[in-house]
Amino acid sequence: GESVGLHLPTLSVQEGDNSIINCAYSNSASDYFIWYKQESGKGPQFIIDIRSNMDKRQGQRVTVLLNKTVKHLSLQIAATQPGDSAVYFCAEPPRGDGQNFVFGPGTRLSVLP
Amino acid sequence: NAGVTQTPKFQVLKTGQSMTLQCAQDMNHEYMSWYRQDPGMGLRLIHYSVGAGITDQGEVPNGYNVSRSTTEDFPLRLLSAAPSQTSVYFCASRAWAGERTGELFFGEGSRLTVL
Numbered sequence: 001g002e003s004v005g006l007h008l009p010t011l012s013v014q015e016g017d018n019s020i021i022n023c024a025y026s027n028s029a030s031d032y033f034i035w036y037k038q039e040s041g042k043g044p045q046f047i048i049d050i051r052s053n054m055d056k057r058q059g060q061r062v063t064v065l066l067n068k069t070v071k072h073l074s075l076q077i078a079a080t081q082p083g084d085s086a087v088y089f090c091a092e093p094p095r096g097d098g099q100n101f102v103f104g105p106g107t108r109l110s111v112l113p
Numbered sequence: 114n115a116g117v118t119q120t121p122k123f124q125v126l127k128t129g130q131s132m133t134l135q136c137a138q139d140m141n142h143e144y145m146s147w148y149r150q151d152p153g154m155g156l157r158l159i160h161y162s163v164g165a166g167i168t169d170q171g172e173v174p175n176g177y178n179v180s181r182s183t184t185e186d187f188p189l190r191l192l193s194a195a196p197s198q199t200s201v202y203f204c205a206s207r208a209w210a211g212e213r214t215g216e217l218f219f220g221e222g223s224r225l226t227v228l
Contacts, residue, residue: 009153043117043203043219044156089155093217100171101217105155 012110019077021107023090028071035064035075036089038106044089047075077109085111115139119204119220126194126227134189134223136204142218144207145187146171147179149200150222156203162187194227201225 013019025033031052036044048059050066050073057064063076077084087106094100120135138145146161148171158171162181176198178190187206191198204220 041222043205043221044217045219046216100158100161101156103156105153 009105010108010110012112013080014112015082016079019075019080019084019109021075021077021088021109023073023075023104025071025073025090025092027092028068030071030092032093033064033066033073034091034093035062036091036103038087038089040086047088080109080111082111082113085109117204117206117218117220119202119223121223122221123224124226126191126225128194128196128227130194132191132194134191134202134204134225136187136189136220137185138187138204138206138218139185140206140208140218141184142206142208143184145181146205147177147187147189148203148205149173149198150203151200159189159202191225194225196227199225199227 011019011021034049035047037047038044048057048062048064050057050064052068055066061078064073066073073090075088087108089106090104092102117138124132126132143164147159148156149159150156157173159173159177160168160171160179162168165181165184168179168181176192176195178192179187181187187204202223202225205217207217
């Protein structure tokens with residue numbers, strides 16, 4: 001069945017270093033992905049999305065890379081800051097008649113001082 | 114705009130009690146949904162609605178009821194609470210039910226404990 005999952009449940013990085021959070025998907029027809037950030041005690045917030053006609057998309061300090069050959073995407077955070085500490089989800093929005101987002105379990109990013 | 118507002122933020126129930134989690138959005142979104150979030154399980158869809166008067170089941174609907182009498186409100190009812198329903202519940206909404214979009218807006222969550 002379809003799945004969107006992350007490679008590691010936790011990731012610790014030093015403040016100022018770059019962070020890379022990975023996500024794998026199983027459906028080769030998947031063509032649209034989004035990343036959410038969930039801070040402690042809050043709801044998930046949209047960070048950035050990418051469609052399959054792109055290999056890379058950049059936002060403010062964040063970059064998402066999509067490798068359709070190996071069905072893998074990653075979220076890169078440059079110069080990680082304490083405020084980046086959160087759980088990050090990759091998600092696949094519904095397509096066709098479906099209405100369900102498919103969420104991965106999340107990776108908890110901890111930023112060390 | 115307040116976005117998506119959920120109440121209450123915290124609730125403790127005894128097994129067998131019933132309650133309603135409230136959700137309201139002020140963005141005129143047609144699509145609203147309820148998720149539960151459990152450790153290691155990610156977000157799982159309980160029920161959703163693509164417009165007033167229309168609701169449908171998600172992945173884990175058992176033990177929950179919903180209704181959508183207005184565009185703004187989408188309450189989630191626990192009919193007879195069970196310890197397995199201890200979780201954090203999120204309401205989320207987005208515009209245009211038939212359109213693929215990543216802009217799913219979440220509320221702050223309601224933490225429910227069933228004893």
